[in-house]
Amino acid sequence: MINIFYNEWLGFLRNKLFLFFISFFVILLIAVTYFGVIQNNKQIEAQNDAHDHIRAQWDEMSPSNPHSAAHFGTYAFKPNSILNNLDEGVNAVTGVVLRLEGHKQNEVAFSEASQSLTISQFGKFKVSLLFQFIIPLFLIFLAFNIYTTEITSGRLKLLLVQGNSLRKIVFAKILSLLSLSTILLSITILLQLIFNFNKIELDQFVRLNIFFWSYFIYYFIIIAYTVLLSIIFKKNTSSLSMTIITWLLWTIFLPKTIGNFTETITPLTTRIELSENMKEDRSQGIDGHNPFDTRKKDLEKEVLDKYQVDSLSQLPVNFAGILMQADEEYGNSVWDKHYGDLYGKLETQKRHYQLSGIINPFASLQSLSMAAAGTDLFHHLDFLNASELYRRYFIKTLNDEYAFGGSKTGERGWKATNDFFRSIKDFNYSEKKLFFILHKYIVDIICLFGWSFVLLFLIYYHSRKGFL
Amino acid sequence: MNINIFLFEFKHFARNKAKIFSYLFFVLLCILSIYNGYDLMNTQLETISEIKAKKDLEINKILGWHDSGEVGPEDKPWVNITDPYWSIRYTPTYIFKEPSPLFPLGIGQAEQFGFYKKITRWSSTYDTDMVEEISNYERLINGNIDFSFLIIFLLPILLIILTYNINGMEKDLRFDKLIFIQNNKVNFWLLNRLLFYLILLIISINFLIVSVGFVNGFDNNIDTVLKLILISNLYIFCFALIFFFINKYSNTSSSAAFKMISIWLMFCVVIPGTVHQYASFKYPVNYMTDFLDINRKQTYEVFKLENFDLYDILMQIQPELSETQKAQDTVIDNQLVRRSISTIINQMNIGATFEIEMQNENKNEMIKSSYIINPVSYVQNLWNSCIFTDYYAYKDYRSKIQESILSRNQLIVLEMWRENKVNKEKYKDYLKILN
Numbered sequence: 061m062i063n064i065f066y067n068e069w070l071g072f073l074r075n076k077l078f079l080f081f082i083s084f085f086v087i088l089l090i091a092v093t094y095f096g097v098i099q100n101n102k103q104i105e106a107q108n109d110a111h112d113h114i115r116a117q118w119d120e121m122s123p124s125n126p127h128s129a130a131h132f133g134t135y136a137f138k139p140n141s142i143l144n145n146l147d148e149g150v151n152a153v154t155g156v157v158l159r160l161e162g163h164k165q166n167e168v169a170f171s172e173a174s175q176s177l178t179i180s181q182f183g184k185f186k187v188s189l190l191f192q193f194i195i196p197l198f199l200i201f202l203a204f205n206i207y208t209t210e211i212t213s214g215r216l217k218l219l220l221v222q223g224n225s226l227r228k229i230v231f232a233k234i235l236s237l238l239s240l241s242t243i244l245l246s247i248t249i250l251l252q253l254i255f256n257f258n259k260i261e262l263d264q265f266v267r268l269n270i271f272f273w274s275y276f277i278y279y280f281i282i283i284a285y286t287v288l289l290s291i292i293f294k295k296n297t298s299s300l301s302m303t304i305i306t307w308l309l310w311t312i313f314l315p316k317t318i319g320n321f322t323e324t325i326t327p328l329t330t331r332i333e334l335s336e337n338m339k340e341d342r343s344q345g346i347d348g349h350n351p352f353d354t355r356k357k358d359l360e361k362e363v364l365d366k367y368q369v370d371s372l373s374q375l376p377v378n379f380a381g382i383l384m385q386a387d388e389e390y391g392n393s394v395w396d397k398h399y400g401d402l403y404g405k406l407e408t409q410k411r412h413y414q415l416s417g418i419i420n421p422f423a424s425l426q427s428l429s430m431a432a433a434g435t436d437l438f439h440h441l442d443f444l445n446a447s448e449l450y451r452r453y454f455i456k457t458l459n460d461e462y463a464f465g466g467s468k469t470g471e472r473g474w475k476a477t478n479d480f481f482r483s484i485k486d487f488n489y490s491e492k493k494l495f496f497i498l499h500k501y502i503v504d505i506i507c508l509f510g511w512s513f514v515l516l517f518l519i520y521y522h523s524r525k526g527f528l
Numbered sequence: 529m530n531i532n533i534f535l536f537e538f539k540h541f542a543r544n545k546a547k548i549f550s551y552l553f554f555v556l557l558c559i560l561s562i563y564n565g566y567d568l569m570n571t572q573l574e575t576i577s578e579i580k581a582k583k584d585l586e587i588n589k590i591l592g593w594h595d596s597g598e599v600g601p602e603d604k605p606w607v608n609i610t611d612p613y614w615s616i617r618y619t620p621t622y623i624f625k626e627p628s629p630l631f632p633l634g635i636g637q638a639e640q641f642g643f644y645k646k647i648t649r650w651s652s653t654y655d656t657d658m659v660e661e662i663s664n665y666e667r668l669i670n671g672n673i674d675f676s677f678l679i680i681f682l683l684p685i686l687l688i689i690l691t692y693n694i695n696g697m698e699k700d701l702r703f704d705k706l707i708f709i710q711n712n713k714v715n716f717w718l719l720n721r722l723l724f725y726l727i728l729l730i731i732s733i734n735f736l737i738v739s740v741g742f743v744n745g746f747d748n749n750i751d752t753v754l755k756l757i758l759i760s761n762l763y764i765f766c767f768a769l770i771f772f773f774i775n776k777y778s779n780t781s782s783s784a785a786f787k788m789i790s791i792w793l794m795f796c797v798v799i800p801g802t803v804h805q806y807a808s809f810k811y812p813v814n815y816m817t818d819f820l821d822i823n824r825k826q827t828y829e830v831f832k833l834e835n836f837d838l839y840d841i842l843m844q845i846q847p848e849l850s851e852t853q854k855a856q857d858t859v860i861d862n863q864l865v866r867r868s869i870s871t872i873i874n875q876m877n878i879g880a881t882f883e884i885e886m887q888n889e890n891k892n893e894m895i896k897s898s899y900i901i902n903p904v905s906y907v908q909n910l911w912n913s914c915i916f917t918d919y920y921a922y923k924d925y926r927s928k929i930q931e932s933i934l935s936r937n938q939l940i941v942l943e944m945w946r947e948n949k950v951n952k953e954k955y956k957d958y959l960k961i962l963n
Contacts, residue, residue, distance in 0.1 A: 092805075099809040110815035117825050132828055137815055150665035153640065156813050157820070159656060166656040172813045173640045174660070176891045177909050177919045179902075181671060181681060184808060185801030193797055201786050296782055297693060297700070301546045304789070308685060313557070319667035320564065328662050330575055332644070335657075402662065409664045430666075437666050 061228045064219070068236035081198060085244060088190065093251040096145030096186050103144075107137045107156075119482050123475040126462040127384055130455050133161030136447040136487050138168065141434035142259045143267055146252070147188035149435025158444070160451040160487070162388065162458070165395050168444065187248055188429055191275055192422070193311060195244060196282045199237060200307060203286035204300045206233050211294065230291070230523040234283050241279040245272050263493045270494065271432035277508045278425040282307075284515040291522045310422040318416040318423065322409040329402065338398050345390030359386050372469040380472070381463025388455050395448070403441050410437050417507030424504035431501050434491050438500055442492045450487045457484050533720040541690070541724070550689045551728070554682065558736050561675040565632025568672070572643055575661075576624050579644055586620045587959065594952035612943030613867050615950040616936065621647040621962045623932050625925040628916040629744035630752055633737060634676035636917025639668060641925075647962075649870040649940055651933045652877040653926040654819055654884065676911045679733060679760050680904060681796050684767045688788040690725045691771055694718065696781030718776055726768045730761050755914050763907050767791075800905050803898045811891040819880040827873050835865045842868050845875050846938060852945040864944055871937040878930065885923065892919065936962055 072078050114135050121129065136158040144151060155168035183189055207230065210216040219229055249268050253260060260268075285306065289299040329337070345355065360372065363382055372379050410427075417424030430436035458476075467474035541547055593599065593609055600607030600614065609615045625643040642658050645651070660668075671677060695718055698704040708714055734757050738746075741753035771788055778784035830838070839860050842849060849855050854864060899906035912918035939961055948954065 095805060095809065099805065099812070102809065103812050106812045106815060110817050113817050114820065117821075128828075132824060135820060150669055153660075153668040154665050155659060157815055159820075167659050169656045169659050170654070170814065170816055171640065171659070172808070173637070174922075175814055175888050176807065176811075177895050177905075178637055178912065179804040179807060179895055179905050180797075180800035181677060181908070182797050182801060183669070184805040185798065186805070189797065189801050194793055197789060197793065201782070201789075205782065297697070298546070300782055300785060301550075301689060304685075304689065304785070305546070305550065308682075312682065313673075315670040316673045317560075319664070319670045320673065323664060323667060328664070330571075331642070331657070331662050332575060332579060334662065406664055410666060413666065437664070440665060 061224075061232045064224065064229055064232035065236050065239075068233055069239075072236070072240070078202075082240070085190075085195070085198070086247060089187070089244060089247055090251060092185055092187055092190060093145065093248060093255065097255040100140055100142070100145040103140045107139055110135075110157075111137050115486055118484075119478075121478060121481045123477050124481075125472070125474060126458040126465070126476045126480075127162070127380070129476070129481065130162030130384070130458045133159055134454065134487065135159055136443075136450065136489070138440075138443055139489060139491075141439075141491050142256050142264055143252070143271075143433040144435055145186060146248075146271060147429045147433035147435055148183055148186055149430035149433055150437060150440055151435050152183060154440055158447050160447060160454060162384070162455050163391060165391075165399070165448060165451065168447075188433070191245075191248075192426065192429070195241065196279070196307060196311075199241060199279060199282050200286050200300075200303050202240075203233075203237055203283050204290055204303055205296045206237070207287055207290040208294060208296050208299070227520060227523045230287060230519060234280070234287055234519070237283045238276075238280055241283075242276060245275055245279075248272075263491075263495070267432040267434065267494050270428060274425055274428035274432065274504075274508065277512055278421060281421050281508070281511045281515060284512070284519055288515060288519050288522065291519070310420050314416065314420040315423060315426065318413060318420070322412040325412065326405050326408045328405055328409075334398060334402065338394055341394045341397065342391060345387065345394070356383060359383060375469050377469070378463050378465075378467040378471060378474070379469040381459045381461070381465075381467075384462065385456060385459035388452075388459060392452060399448075403444075406437060406441065411503070414501075414503040414507075417504055418510070421508055421511045424507040427504045428501055428508070431494065431497075431504075434494070438497055439492065442497075443489060446489050447487070450489075454484060454487075530716070530720050533717060534724050537721045537724040541728075547690055550686055551732075554678070554686045555732055555736075557673065557682070558675060558678055558733070561673040561678050562632045562736065562740060564673050565635055565675060568635060568638070569627045569631040572627050572638075576626060576644060579622055579624075583620045583622055586618075590615075590618050590955060591952060594955060609955070610950050612940060612948055612950055615955055616940040616943065616958055616962070617649070619955070619958045619962050621932060621936065623647060623925070623929045625922065628752075629749055630740060630756070630915050631917065632675065632744075633740050633756060634911050634915040634917055635672050635674045636676065636912030636915060637919060637922065638917045639663060639672065641922045643925075645929050647929065647932045647936060649933070649937050650873065651929070652819075652823070652874070653881050653929050653933075654816065658926075675736075676908065676915075680763065680908050680911065683729065683733070683760075683764055684792050684796070687725065687729065687764065687767055687771060688785065688792065690729075691722055691768075691775065692785040692788055693781035694721045695775045696778055696784040699779055700781050715776070719772065722768060722772055722775065726764065729764060733760050733764075752914050756911065759907060759911055759914070766903075795904050799902045803895065803902045803905065806898075807891055807894055810894060811887070814884065814887055816884060818883055819877075822873075822876045822880045826876060830869060830872055830876075835860050835862050838865045838869065838872065841872050842941070845871055846941055849941065849945050852942075852947075854945045854947060867944060868941045871941050874933055874937045878934070881926075881930070885926075888919075932962070 072082075114137075118134055121132070124132075138151075138154065138156045138158070140151065151172075153171055153173050155171045157170045158168040159166040182193060210219070210229070216226075216229070220226065249272055252268060256264070286299070286303045289302050290296075293299040293302065359382070360379065363375065363379060364370065364372070367375055367377070369375055413423060414427055417427070427436065431438070461476050461480055462474075465476055465480070541551075590609060599609050600618075607614050607618075609618055623645050625641070627638070627643075631638070640660050642660055645655075645658060693700075695704070698707050707717065737753060737756050737760070741749050746753065770791055774784050774787045774791070778787060833841075842865065843855065854861055895905065895909075909918055913920060939958065943950075950958075
């Protein structure tokens with residue numbers, strides 16, 4: 061088997077076209093990774109600048125009323141992960157700026173896709189584009205006649221006569237192609253380690269491993285599938301047509317149709333419906349800015365009882381701050397209900413899509429690739445949740461200062477000091493460790509392994525002697 | 529054209545199950561994509577009509593108040609709709625980006641932008657409610673089954689499947705020399721065989737485009753339908769021309785297939801992807817801090833200004849105010865000035881959004897300059913522009929929104945400073961101006 065493997069490689073190296081393409085891919089990979097890292101660093105720098113700019117404005121805030129400061133608010137900027145240069149995932153279509161302010165939760169806005177004309181339907185030329193679309197095609201073209209040419213040239217019989225089993229021959233050929241893709245994958249990982257040497261921590265190391273093994277298994281599937289069709293059809297043209305049609309189905313047709321289908325079986329609410337429903341629910345709670353609100357009267361009574369005083373003016377605290385926080389907490393529960401439901405639906409859609417890995421291994425690969433790069437839906441939702449949690453901390457701190465920081469009810473002009481504003485913690489989002497959410501990708505992992513085992517079995521079965 | 533070669537190719541096509549399957553599958557996909565387009569178009573139209581119905585209800589409520597002599601909602605006694613300030617605030621205005629009749633033929637960038645916007649005096653064209661309709665982000669990156677996508681990206685692949693073994697198969701089976709002996713003009717023979725598939729595809733897609741045109745009012749869309757036919761036919765012709773030379777010079781069918789797929793990858797994936805990467809490199813995602821500053825810091829600074837400073841700014845922005853009695857009074861009406869601040873903020877927003885649009889335009893100019901090496905993106909944007917689903921269609925939509933915000937602010941300020949009183953007729957006038 062080692063000899064056949066060795067011979068295959070000799071054959072590859074004697075083929076000038078192969079040498080041209082492999083050199084081309086290696087150069088391309090280096091260039092794509094290098095420019096990807098540069099572009100990503102530039103983006104991270106721009107994000108940091110924007111973040112620092114906004115925080116500096118906050119830190120420079122002159123003594124102000126804390127509730128005015130809650131309206132002034134702050135912004136959360138979606139950070140790019142270090143491995144974003146591997147696979148951009150959903151980052152091109154999600155917004156990057158989220159306004160965090162009192163009374164309302166905003167939508168993340170200003171997506172890159174909305175800032176220009178359309179350029180590429182398949183995304184930027186990142187490592188993922190090369191690995192998901194181009195390398196598989198290259199492997200298909202290398203594999204589709206790897207078996208049939210042995211038959212037509214008569215070499216197969218010669219090899220069998222020499223005592224090699226058909227299975228050994230087939231598997232040696234598969235391994236030789238797989239080793240080729242392993243080299244390209246290893247180069248990518250190595251380049252990532254070199255270019256991001258100072259930033260790679262254990263989590264990134266785990267992510268790079270997931271990335272490597274996902275593509276490794278996917279390439280095995282691609283090669284094994286192509287070789288299997290070559291064994292079954294025994295004709296170059298038929299096996300090539302069938303493999304290309306399958307590649308098209310996997311990479312272009314199924315992701316789109318199944319994506320649409322998941323939205324059909326778990327429909328999402330429209331923005332206007334969501335906003336109307338939230339407005340309706342919100343109107344059932346306390347309106348912090350409406351002095352005629354009946355629920356406000358109940359809260360007032362509750363606070364007066366707690367402090368055992370008869371009127372708001374006797375309170376040692378500022379009732380306005382308590383009222384604003386009560387309003388805020390009610391708003392939070394409304395947000396939890398509606399956005400919890402929305403995010404739940406999005407996760408359900410994602411899970412349904414992951415199940416399509418049963419018929420489309422590309423779906424599993426895509427999911428794991430984005431997961432490894434930290435650019436999939438789960439990571440995006442984690443950022444949104446973290447931003448909302450910070451908003452709650454931010455507004456509560458301001459409301460508490462207004463209520464218990466030294467002002468009395470009715471002192472609308474009361475101002476908190478600059479030191480207080482500076483003491484509020486900044487929003488520093490760090491990407492969730494992949495290890496803690498790895499369970500969400502179990503379906504993808506199972507699907508890829510499932511495909512591999514099924515193909516292994518089929519090749520094992522079809523490469524028995526009788527089949528020849 | 530040689531009818532015998534045509535008939536021969538037809539027989540070959542009819543007997544080849546893989547080719548028949550691929551062709552029918554593609555046609556089926558096209559029909560599905562048109563259905564998807566209709567579905568999305570109807571969803572947008574339904575949402576728009578629901579909003580319009582709600583708006584009418586709101587308007588009827590206000591008209592009812594005028595009829596019954598009420599001046600506002602019971603739980604908000606400070607509201608007085610006879611005052612232009614409250615009356616205009618209670619005049620609902622929505623701006624819509626209605627899908628064009630040929631929307632099913634190209635969703636384009638429609639899913640990346642919002643298509644309705646409630647206008648208030650504080651609105652801006654980059655508000656957070658301008659973002660796209662709620663969708664699954666991972667579905668958005670994979671895209672929709674869109675007719676334009678099928679034509680621009682999948683049609684060349686179908687052409688590859690249908691034509692990769694023309695001449696190549698003869699060489700594979702080593703009877704190519706026989707063909708050369710039987711046909712003096714090999715190029716003519718090759719061209720005729722290729723033409724069969726080209727004509728088949730052109731007839732199929734033209735039929736689908738014309739059908740959608742007919743269903744959605746052919747008379748009104750004839751220009752666009754013809755443009756789309758021209759674009760698609762020229763586009764596929766260019767690919768066919770390249771494939772002709774590949775077929776002619778390749779030694780085997782698999783070599784031809786490899787070259788054709790490489791051409792497709794190069795033009796449809798690699799070059800657009802590279803330009804995209806370069807554009808992001810040169811123009812990174814705009815975090816719009818200038819706009820955020822105006823929305824937040826500078827807005828608060830305006831609120832901190834003294835009333836006489838605000839008065840001066842207001843007179844500069846809207847000089848016609850100086851002719852009003854209120855402006856000529858020796859004492860400044862503080863409430864009036866404070867209520868006019870939105871006009872100043874809007875003016876600042878116009879400046880900031882202009883900057884953003886300019887930055888976006890620079891990026892677009894870079895993209896346009898790449899068309900010479902990136903023709904597929906050119907065709908894609910040309911197609912989208914015909915159906916009004918490209919960036920510029922949404923830029924026009926933003927301009928409409930800006931005009932509406934501006935006219936709302938101008939009206940509210942002018943009416944307040946003129947101290948007009950609002951009755952039912954006046955309110956109807958407001959409705960005409962603001963809608």
